[in-house]
Amino acid sequence: MRLVVLGPPGAGKGTQAAHLAASNGARHIATGDLVRREIAAGTPLGQTLKAYNDRGELVPDDLIIDLVTPYIAATSNWILDGFPRDEAQARALDAVLAAHAAPIDLVIALCVADEDLVTRMQGRRISGSTGKTYNLQSSPRPPDDPGPFLTRADDHPDEIRRRLAVYHQATEPLQTYYAAKGLLCRIDGGGQPEEVAARITRVT
Ligand code: AMP
Numbered sequence: 354m355r356l357v358v359l360g361p362p363g364a365g366k367g368t369q370a371a372h373l374a375a376s377n378g379a380r381h382i383a384t385g386d387l388v389r390r391e392i393a394a395g396t397p398l399g400q401t402l403k404a405y406n407d408r409g410e411l412v413p414d415d416l417i418i419d420l421v422t423p424y425i426a427a428t429s430n431w432i433l434d435g436f437p438r439d440e441a442q443a444r445a446l447d448a449v450l451a452a453h454a455a456p457i458d459l460v461i462a463l464c465v466a467d468e469d470l471v472t473r474m475q476g477r478r479i480s481g482s483t484g485k486t487y488n489l490q491s492s493p494r495p496p497d498d499p500g501p502f503l504t505r506a507d508d509h510p511d512e513i514r515r516r517l518a519v520y521h522q523a524t525e526p527l528q529t530y531y532a533a534k535g536l537l538c539r540i541d542g543g544g545q546p547e548e549v550a551a552r553i554t555r556v557t
Contacts (some may be wrong), residue, residue, distance in 0.1 A: 354379050355455060356557070357433045357446075359527055360463030361520040362513070363470040363477070364542045365549055367486060369463065370434035372550050373557070382424045383434040384417055391420070409512035411519055414441045422449055429455050439523040443530055460531040461553060463542035467517055474513050478502040491545060 354377045358366045367383055374381035388406055391399040398416070405412040421436050426449060437443040450456055465473075476489035481501045487494045494502060507516060531537040538556050542549055 354430055354432070354557075355450075355458050356431075357437070357457055357460040357531075358463065359460060359524065359531075360542060361465065361467070361470055361524075362507075362516045363474040364463040364465045365473075365546060366434045366463060368546050369461070369549060369553060370432045372546075373553065374432045377430070377432075377557075379430040379432050380424070380428050381432050381434060382421065382436070384421050384436040384438075385434075387420050387424070388412065388417075407506045407512070409507045409515040409519070411438055411523065414439065414445070418442060418445045425449055426453060429453070437527060440526065440530060443527055457531075457536055459538060459557065460527075460536045461556070462528050462531075462537060462539045463549070464539055465542040469543065470517065471510075471513055474508045475510070477505065477508050479505060 354373075356373060356379070358370045358373075360366045367385070370381050370383065373379065388402050392403045392406060393399070398420075402412050402416065411417075417436065417438075422445075425431060425433070425446070433446075437446050446457075472490070473488060476491075478487050478489065478494065479485070479502070480487070480494065480498050481503055482499050485498065487498075487502065494500065506512070528537055528539070540549065540552050540556070
């Protein structure tokens with residue numbers, strides 16, 4: 354299975370992509386996680402990425418394409434989460450996939466209203482010990498995760514607004530790009546994660 358999960362920040366791409374990957378034996382490739390891992394490792398690339406990430410801005414296309422391409426090329430069975438984020442990235446992905454004769458099977462676009470996304474992102478907490486993401490409203494921390502529970506640097510109100518603006522300007526047009534290829538399936542991303550997963554299961 355080769356599937357792209359599109360959607361605004363906070364729409365649940367990570368949760369749904371992880372679920373799809375586990376149930377299909379596919380690799381979950383999340384560019385946001387790759388970026389945060391690089392930042393945490395303190396590499397020179399990580400220091401460059403940090404400035405963009407903390408401001409809620411997209412990192413330059415060439416950096417993200419170089420970062421993610423080896424992961425995509427390493428397996429023919431993946432769920433992409435957070436990539437592509439603009440048309441230049443989508444074209445770069447098409448080129449990588451054409452070289453491996455491994456086309457995209459489906460693009461899922463998760464749709465959630467901006468007001469709901471702001472509430473979700475403000476409630477998001479990441480465990481410093483397990484790396485798992487919880488939400489104060491929809492998926493509270495389990496008792497066996499010792500935490501500490503941290504807010505993402507880009508989940509603060511100004512950065513959230515900037516990320517939504519970037520999404521509408523750069524990423525949302527990809528729905529048209531993939532619809533023209535007959536690959537797009539729009540899914541209501543509202544409600545509990547299990548309800549969204551059930552809607553996705555119906556189309557995969
Ligand atoms: P995410 O966890 O997907 O919301 O990504 C967090 C941050 O990582 C974004 O705000 C960007 O700074 C960076 N990032 C992740 N994926 C991409 C991408 N495909 N293109 C550019 N920047 C990205």
